[in-house]
Amino acid sequence: MTLNILDLDHSLTGQAPIARRLASGRATRIDLLDLGPKLRLWSTEKTWKRFAERLAQRPRPTDARPEILFVGSGDYHHLTxxxxxxxxxxTSLIHFDNHPDWVRFAPKRHCGSWVNRALKMPAIKRIVTLGPCSDDLHNPQLRGGNLAALKRGQLQxxxxxxxxxxxxxxxxxxxxxxxxxxxxHWRNLAELDWAAFLEQMISSxxxxxxxxxxxxxxxASEDAATNWDQGGMRLTHLLQALRALAARKRIIGIDVCGEFATPAFSNxxxxxxxxSDQPPPERWSPEDLQRNAATNEALIDLFEELFP
Structure with missing residues (x-):
């Protein structure tokens, strides 16, 4: 597999599992620190163009194994x-997130609206969003949720x-x-047989x-410490889902965000x-942040097992 570390906010390179792989040449660091504050939360088209040009220079897979990208804070999910x-x-896009990221009123290059852009891509035939618990689903029309995509079935x-x-x-x-x-009335995953749900979802x-x-x-906060409010899925559920998806489908790429990064914005x-939107960053201690390295270790170990 090709493992690319997008260094936008200093949140990744100090983590031991990533630092080891960078040092051994099993991962590549893409230096984007100069663009990080300008890309964070949302981006202008000018900054986006600069980012896309830099991204195009990254190492790409040379065989059938997927590209894996670690991106940093969830404030960069709109890079997907x-x-x-x-x-x-x-391609079907499987989207794990505590937020649906489907707001139609936000800027086009925004971490809360990027799903709408992905829905317009010709290659994307369906997006399946798994795991939201956030207030975005409370009166979703008033919050700009893209219920039209839900109605069409292009988004589940x-x-x-x-x-x-x-x-x-x-x-x-x-x-x-x-x-x-x-x-x-939602089909809440916490109330379902997880293995049976995965089988049904993947088959469809x-x-x-x-x-x-x-x-x-x-x-859940036991498994990660992020810049945003968090859901209830446990790491064991996530790893089980990734294994099931890899067993039944051909994974062509994975991107991972949701680190905690010290707030640094361009304006x-x-x-x-x-x-206004995020919980106070002071809620996490240095010990809490170690959960991210442990979870990333588990994820990368699994990726290396699945895509040797």
């Missing part, structure tokens, strides 16, 4: 469409745990929800090729947005 830009075949969403969401108008039933009057995917995008804020508006 750049990784998908060169897809050559029909399975919360880890969330009460019914109030909606106006007809959305209809979907793989992850059922509409009863003016509420969407419309493509053989899949890309996996993982924001570790989908995980005052971004600082205000982060302070």
């Amino acid at each position: 469409p750049a990784f998908l830009a060169d897809l050559k075949e029909p 969403l399975f919360p880890w745990q969330h009460p019914p969401s109030k909606v106006w108008g007809r959305v209809g039933d979907g793989a992850g929800h059922q509409q009863r009057e003016n509420h969407l 995917l419309p493509t053989e090729a899949i890309w996996i995008t993982l924001d570790k804020d989908v995980l 005052a508006f971004k600082r205000w947005e982060a302070k």
